[in-house]
Amino acid sequence: QVQLQESGPGLVKPSETLSLTCTVSGDSLSNYCWSWIRQPAGKALEWIGRIYVNKRTDYNPSLKSRVTMSADTSKNQFSLKVNSVTAADTAVYYCARGFWSGYNWFDPWGQGTLVTVSS
């Protein structure tokens, strides 16, 4: 059974960099494509971006200038960095397997981790 677990600081100061890691168990990171998704309190889900096994990345155009994703196959982890954060980046951040041609969905998902941007 594939499981994903997000980890990282729950509090980030404005203008600094948000950094999160997703650890995958029960499957190899090398087999698929992996995404980050976020959800501000009371609002809709928003796709942040995805990273392929060959390290190719695609980002949401609205966040592209501030987002970087990377992967460490030796640790079976992939990571997210969002720089120059503001209060608008406060959200629950989820990692999930998906989304690519032939697998046009997200499954499974991590439980999510709340990141608050505040001084």
Add this chain to the structure above:
Amino acid sequence: QSVLTQPPSVSAAPGQKVTISCSGSNSNIGKNLVSWYQQLPGTAPKLLIYDSNKRPSGIPDRFSGSRSGTSATLGITGLQTGDEADYYCVSWDSTLIAVLFGGGTKLTVL
């Protein structure tokens, strides 16, 4: 405002049927498959429908999906109080080169 448009809320009585619409355009739903997710309060989203009309293992056949033109629909029959949740549609947009989420629909089972 989401590119994929869903009604903010729907409601129906236990045992009844409800449908949730997801309206897009030619660059997303019009040419790409749709998935649907159920998000119970305080939990991560859960895959309900993939490839527009397929159910993952473990999802009861009370849940169904369809796609026509630039719209998709999630149907739920035999409503239960446990179905109260937010529901989201998702599709790839070939012009934006991005995954799109709908704005979400809150289902209330009266």
